[in-house]
Amino acid sequence: MFTAAQVVRRAQLYVPGSSMRFLEKSRSLPSIDSIAYDLEDSVTPSKKPEGRSNILSILNRDRVPGIREQAVRINSVGSGFALDDLTEVLKGKHLDCLVVPKVDSASDLHFVTDVLRQKLPERHAANSKNPVKIVALVESARSVMNLHEICAASPYLSGLTFAAEDFALDLSITRTPDLHEFMYARSAIVTAARAFNIPSALDLVSTTFRGEEGKQFLQKESENGKRFGFNGKQCIHPDQVEIVQNVYSPSEQEVEWAVRVVLCDQKADAQGRGAWTLDGKMIDVPVVGKAKAIVARAEVCGIDVKGLQEKHKDEEPQ
Structure with missing residues (x-):
């Protein structure tokens, strides 16, 4: 496992892989812990090949100083797209991390781990100091119930992320501003991350952030997550990054x-x-x-x- 001193993800920003304009723009951010180039929700099935090609192009460029980690969110193992995603993006010279959605059981991470070892054996040998890390998205009741086996499924697992919208859909519950309906799942995630020495526990996406009122809401929601035990948060817009990283930095x-x-x-x-x-x-x-x-x-x-x-x-x- 990786130690907290080796990886910090105060903010992880999703950027659609199908938009070269957004991918280019993301490289100009002044400072961000992690960018997750997205092949899942933001990319329609017909655009997936284009998205893979775009992301591979970005990963093979020289690094920019403002981005600490370059990740790719692949499609779920059960989607039928994951192997094609991995086959392409693992060719990227500067790939640091894979974000794996809809991880319901250990078998999802076993699959990704096996592909990593097959495609990049030199980075995943027993003594390797630079493997491709994995962040697993917890999105369902089954996922929460299986956290113990998920956390033990791969030596490359370095993050758990709470996907609130899909979790709410699975349980037929409605998200409210105080987030009380997610108390059990959020507590389970941060507890599991700590129990298994997993460095990152990333909280839910905030969909309200525009304008002064939106920024205040984002600030409060981020502070709520920090009090709850999370040490980072997902972002869906560059304007969220500074507020989130400030909150999740030690004062x-x-x-x-x-x-x-x-x-x-x-x-x-x-x-x-x-x-x-x-x-x-x-x-x-x-x-x-x-x-x-x-x-x-x-x-x-x-x-x-x-x-x-x-x-x-x-x-x-x-």
Whole structure:
């Protein structure tokens, strides 16, 4: 499995593979963790061959500095299109990740894993440091019930994503702004991701984002997801990316607190102290673990951790 320090997907933006204009435009984004070039919902069956060709062209170009990860959302294994998708896009020089929709059971990921090993054996050898990673979309009641086997299905699995609209359709429920109807599924996904050390847990798409009111809604929905345990969110428009990535980045206050905890814990450990206080609050092993995770995420997000470490180097545990 991959560690959180190796991959961060605060935002994953879907871009239709059938539109060369949108694909070109996506390469000009100033900064985004992950772009998923889409061959599934946004591409009609008659346009799938064109979409594959377009995406392969993009993947074979030189990387641009603003995009951390280039992913492709293939069609579901049961659709009849998945093997053709994989055969084409796995020729891409700069493919980092596959987004696999409608993963209902382990067999879906077994299929993708087998194709990866057959088509790109050098990237998927036992000691490979750069395999094509997999993000699985959880879209149905069956998928939620099978999360244990799905999470254990492939060594390349590095993300779980909640597809709310398809899940709502499967259960015949209506999405509401407070998202209470999705509480069980969302909790199950973030819990499974943590239990199996899967770095990314991506929350549902926000369909409201235009105008000031839409931006505020997106901000609140993203904050809701972060409180729930998600560490990233799907996006369907470039205008969503900045807000989402800001929310899912550690805040200044969080990082400063975490740096202080980690520095003081090193000193407390040298003194043989298992528990100590900071700002009048007890600090013990679980709190230190949380602080270390925040520091690691902050480093990957480009936050000046070293500057904060220098600022607080003389602080002592209380």
